[in-house]
Every structure is written in C-alpha cells, then in structure tokens.
Amino acid sequence: MNKDIGTSRVVEADVVVCGGGVAGTMAAVAAARQGASVVLVERYGFLGGNATAGAVAQFNSWQTGNGRKVVAGLADEVVERLRRYGGAREHDRFVMSTGHHMDRVEYEPEVLKLVLDDMVAEAGVQPLLHASLLDVQCEGRRVAGLRVLTKGGVLALRPAVLVDASGDMDALEQAGARFLELGGGEALQPATMMFRFGPIDFERFGALSKAELAELAARGYAQGGLARAALHSSRVPHSDDAWFNISRLAIDATDPMALGGAEIEGRRQAWKAAAFIAASVPGCGNGRLRAFGTQVGVRETRRVEGDHVLTAAELLEPVQFADAIAAGAYPIDIHPAQGGSLHYVPMDDDHAYQIPYRSLIPGALDNALGVGRGISASHEALAAIRVMTISMAVGHAAGIAAAMAAKAAGEGMGAQVRAVPVPALREALLRGGAVLA
Ligand SMILES: Cc1cc2nc3c(=O)[nH]c(=O)nc-3n(C[C@H](O)[C@H](O)[C@H](O)COP(=O)(O)OP(=O)(O)OC[C@H]3O[C@@H](n4cnc5c(N)ncnc54)[C@H](O)[C@@H]3O)c2cc1C
Known part of the structure; x- marks a missing residue:
C-alpha cells in the first residue's frame, strides 16, 4: 500500500x-x-x-x-x-x-x-x-x-x-x-469561544426561570459584560462546571488573520463574561473561568x-x-x-x-x-x-x-x-x- x-x-x-x-x-x-x-x-x-x-x-x-x-x-x-x-x-x-x-x-x-x-x-x-x-x-x-x-x-x-x-x-x-x-x-454566522466555568451551585442556577435568565442576560449585555444576551450553557457530566456559549465573533474563519484575531478577542470576551457571571448570576458566586475551548468554534x-x-x-x-x-x-x-x-x-x-x-x-x-x-x-x-x-x-x-x-x-x-x-x-x-x- x-x-x-x-x-x-x-x-x-x-x-x-x-x-x-x-x-x-x-x-x-x-x-x-x-x-x-x-x-x-x-x-x-x-x-x-x-x-x-x-x-x-x-x-x-x-x-x-x-x-x-x-x-x-x-x-x-x-x-x-x-x-x-x-x-x-x-x-x-x-x-x-x-x-x-x-x-x-x-x-x-x-x-x-x-x-x-x-x-x-x-x-x-x-x-x-x-x-x-x-x-x-x-x-x-x-x-x-x-x-x-x-x-x-x-x-x-x-x-x-x-x-x-x-x-x-x-x-x-x-x-x-x-x-x-x-x-x-446575509452574513456568515459568528464564531464563539466556549469557556468552562465552575463550580456552580446547580440547585440555585438551575432554579432560575427563563424570564430571570433572560433578564440577567439582557443586563449583562447592556452593561458590556456579555457579547451576546444569553446565558446558554451545557453542564459537564459528573462535575459542577458548565461550558458557556455566549461570546460572539463576527469573522470569516477562512481568513487566517481574522481567525487568529478572533481567538484572542474570544478569550477576552470569555474572561469578561465569566466575571459578569461570577458577580451577578445566582449560584455562580464561587465560580471562575477554568478553561477556554482549544479554538474558537466555527458555525x-x-x-x-x-x-x-x-x-x-x-x-x-x-x-x-x-x-x-x-x-x-x-x-x-x-x-x-x-x-x-x-x-x-x-x-x-x-x-x-x-x-x-x-x-x-x-x-x-x-x-x-x-x-x-x-x-x-x-x-x-x-x-x-x-x-x-x-x-x-x-x-x-x-x-x-x-x-x-x-x-x-x-x-x-x-x-x-x-x-x-x-x-x-x-x-x-x-x-x-x-x-x-
Ligand atoms: C459555538 C457553537 C455552538 C454550537 N452549538 C451546537 C449545539 O448546541 N448542538 C449541536 O448539535 N451543534 C452545535 N453547533 C454546531 C456543530 O458544532 C457544528 O456544526 C459541527 O460540529 C460541525 O461538524 P463538522 O465535522 O462538519 O466540522 P468541524 O467540527 O469544523 O470539523 C472539521 C475538522 O476538520 C479539521 N480540519 C479543518 N481544516 C483542516 C485542514 N486544512 N487540514 C486538516 N484538518 C482540518 C478540523 O481540525 C476539525 O477537526 C455549534 C457550533 C458552534 C461553533
């Protein structure tokens, strides 16, 4: 062969x-x-x-x-x-x-x-x-x-x-x-830098209603803490952490300069978002950013x-x-x-x-x-x-x-x-x- x-x-x-x-x-x-x-x-x-x-x-x-x-x-x-x-x-x-x-x-x-x-x-x-x-x-x-x-x-x-x-x-x-x-x-959908955050008290975080989450997200977006008015997350199995999907990077990821810039901007957005979550979202006060995605996610x-x-x-x-x-x-x-x-x-x-x-x-x-x-x-x-x-x-x-x-x-x-x-x-x-x- x-x-x-x-x-x-x-x-x-x-x-x-x-x-x-x-x-x-x-x-x-x-x-x-x-x-x-x-x-x-x-x-x-x-x-x-x-x-x-x-x-x-x-x-x-x-x-x-x-x-x-x-x-x-x-x-x-x-x-x-x-x-x-x-x-x-x-x-x-x-x-x-x-x-x-x-x-x-x-x-x-x-x-x-x-x-x-x-x-x-x-x-x-x-x-x-x-x-x-x-x-x-x-x-x-x-x-x-x-x-x-x-x-x-x-x-x-x-x-x-x-x-x-x-x-x-x-x-x-x-x-x-x-x-x-x-x-x-039409425009290309934006990329997102996912980040892992924890520990979260899921009893309290999970008890937030859709309306409460939407209100918190809108506040975070208005204050500049969140790049997207959302608190969308996935809970990590067997842990008190979640991956958050809330940064927004308007790029063409086939442009090498833009892709590199988005990695850097994505980490900045994630860091700011994590600070907002820790300060403002019930159940998240003891949490911190634990990891970034290896690369920005490209839609x-x-x-x-x-x-x-x-x-x-x-x-x-x-x-x-x-x-x-x-x-x-x-x-x-x-x-x-x-x-x-x-x-x-x-x-x-x-x-x-x-x-x-x-x-x-x-x-x-x-x-x-x-x-x-x-x-x-x-x-x-x-x-x-x-x-x-x-x-x-x-x-x-x-x-x-x-x-x-x-x-x-x-x-x-x-x-x-x-x-x-x-x-x-x-x-x-x-x-x-x-x-x-
Ligand atoms: C932020 C975000 C949130 C999303 N949320 C969800 C969700 O909640 N649920 C859901 O089901 N889907 C979601 N999606 C959509 C989904 O993740 C993707 O559409 C899907 O994973 C695409 O899979 P793929 O195999 O086509 O491409 P990719 O996952 O992009 O895989 C392409 C692979 O090719 C490799 N590659 C690329 N270029 C080269 C090269 N030149 N040489 C060698 N290797 C190369 C890459 O390293 C990669 O491993 C989301 C996507 C993003 C970005």
Whole structure:
C-alpha cells in the first residue's frame, strides 16, 4: 500500500477523509466498516473538531418536538460509548423560550476524544493526526491526490474517493469546486469561544426561570459584560462546571488573520463574561473561568455548490427526497454576526425534514463528497442542519457511499460518486440503524 517516490511518501487508500470532526470521523468509520481502506487526516492531535476543540458540549435535536426519533445510527453509538465512559448526561428534553420543545445530550468533550479514538481504531481506519492539508491535485473532474504537511514532511495521499469533512471545505476549495455565495443581507454566522466555568451551585442556577435568565442576560449585555444576551450553557457530566456559549465573533474563519484575531478577542470576551457571571448570576458566586475551548468554534464558512442546493423552504415544507440519506428536526437558528439576539424559526412538534445525497456531491467533481457544515445548502438551511447530530448522520451516509463508489471502481474506470446505487445506500444506512425520514 505504501511506497516511496523521491522525497515524498505516497499512501494509497480507497477513501481519504480530510478533517476529523464528528462528520469526518463518522464518514471514516462507516467507510472502514464497509471494508474500505481509509485514511483520516486531521490537523490536531485528536478528533472531534467543534465537538472537542470547540468544546460545544451538547448534541442537539435527536427527535421532533413530540419525541419522534430522527437521528440514530452511528450518532447513537457515539452517545452509548460516551455513557460507558461516564462522559454523557441523560437525554434531556426542555422547553425553549419560544415555548417549543428541544432535546439534547450534554457530554464531556475530553471523553469524546477517547470515544472517537476507539471507534476509529476498532474500525481499522488509519488516523493521520497532526496533518494539515497542503494542496489537492486534480485530473479533469477527478481528484487524483492530495498532499498533507506532517511532522515528517510532506505526505502524498492517493484516494479513490475524497471526503472533505474539514468544515471549511478546504480540500474541495483546493480541488476547484464551486461555492455558494451569501445573498443580500446575509452574513456568515459568528464564531464563539466556549469557556468552562465552575463550580456552580446547580440547585440555585438551575432554579432560575427563563424570564430571570433572560433578564440577567439582557443586563449583562447592556452593561458590556456579555457579547451576546444569553446565558446558554451545557453542564459537564459528573462535575459542577458548565461550558458557556455566549461570546460572539463576527469573522470569516477562512481568513487566517481574522481567525487568529478572533481567538484572542474570544478569550477576552470569555474572561469578561465569566466575571459578569461570577458577580451577578445566582449560584455562580464561587465560580471562575477554568478553561477556554482549544479554538474558537466555527458555525459557518464555505458551503459547496452541489448537485442539489438544500433550501430553507425544503426544510419548512419538508420535501420527501428519493435520495434522502439523513433526517433532522433542528430549527433554523441564525446567530446574527452583530448584536446580542438570535433569529429563530421554530418547527412544529411533529416536524422533521430530509437531506438528499445530491447535497453531498460537489457539482464540479466526480470522486469527491462533502460532509458536515459545508454541504450544499443555503445559508438559512445550513442554520438548521449544521448541528452535530445531523452532521454525524450525514457523515455516516457519506462514508458508506464513498466505500461503495471505491469498491465499484472498475478497470481503468475511476470511482464515481454519482454511480452509487441510492437504494442500496439507503438500505445499508437503515441496516446500520440510521433514520432517513
Ligand atoms: C459555538 C457553537 C455552538 C454550537 N452549538 C451546537 C449545539 O448546541 N448542538 C449541536 O448539535 N451543534 C452545535 N453547533 C454546531 C456543530 O458544532 C457544528 O456544526 C459541527 O460540529 C460541525 O461538524 P463538522 O465535522 O462538519 O466540522 P468541524 O467540527 O469544523 O470539523 C472539521 C475538522 O476538520 C479539521 N480540519 C479543518 N481544516 C483542516 C485542514 N486544512 N487540514 C486538516 N484538518 C482540518 C478540523 O481540525 C476539525 O477537526 C455549534 C457550533 C458552534 C461553533
């Protein structure tokens, strides 16, 4: 499988996944379980992306408001494994300030690192950690290879199928894929520096009503202590700490200067917010900031232009796609780049929508797929489908599809993601416990 040419080592694989966030890790595991040889490229020394480095710490929306399950499969397995390590709290349903129901599983990001390590190792995926994408080589509409920068120098990878799970769709951008533009008045959703705060007296903090929390948050925002008028947090399992999601950084995270600046500004905002919480929020008086996220969490950057562009209308009046490969129920939830508020379009209690396979296929390429928060969706639709539950479900589907495409690549005929038989893909997903509607 490996050979040396000149100074570069070349590694061939059926599937190379670029980016080890939750979407990429699920894609890699799913592909390997289908028997594909898989290399998973990740720039950090651990997997998880926003879910670990970004410390997002709660998986949202497994169900419709009335309790119909819409995400399962590999995503459920992640939660079961977290529980075995004691790293996830019980599934929790709550009423939001809009009066609608939402459900979530709060988890410990450090434990998720172990879970993803286990899943990758057991599936036989070759993890390539501390490896950053350098460039991608194409021959016409085909990705021929990519090069990654590692501690040992430049490594060349030759996949039959490339799955871009880098969030920012760095590999597809290098491969010359087309991307969707923001429309009139739209702006990228802001990034957030999560921070861990504790100890908290949850008896008192948890007893605060929605109205009391909203009043405290509005006061903190008006006084300049909070960058966002919210006190949104995830409790860390088996501890008196919570991860707070309340800073707001209006940047394009693919701009390296802006990204570095946001890390610094994010820590400043978090520090100020922690001071406000300790001084003003009941139950938090003994607390202090204990940790920052390893990096700012990024909600939105590039969205690839795929064979189908999923729109908000298709989520709100749900379209039954013949090539549906995942479902979701998370509402449209746009954090505006400026100001303290949220733009929120809630869904009815039995409302679920579907994601078509064609939204994973970059229009300009034949042997590549995109997964996670950069799939082919409008800005508004992405604001719903970006959550980790759905990202995992989409990754699960892409991994199986990539393995199928690689396996079907005949003599002299490269892998074709559009030739994947969708009924067989859907059957494989259902066998793996996924929900498609
Ligand atoms: C602040 C915040 C709060 C959120 N709240 C929630 C919530 O409460 N519940 C919920 O379910 N979802 C939430 N989300 C959404 C969710 O976390 C993300 O949309 C989701 O994690 C995206 O997963 P991903 O795998 O597509 O991308 P990412 O998590 O961005 O993963 C991309 C991976 O690729 C790697 N990578 C990137 N570029 C390269 C490169 N050039 N070379 C090598 N590796 C690379 C990264 O290191 C990373 O590991 C939130 C997001 C943010 C930012």
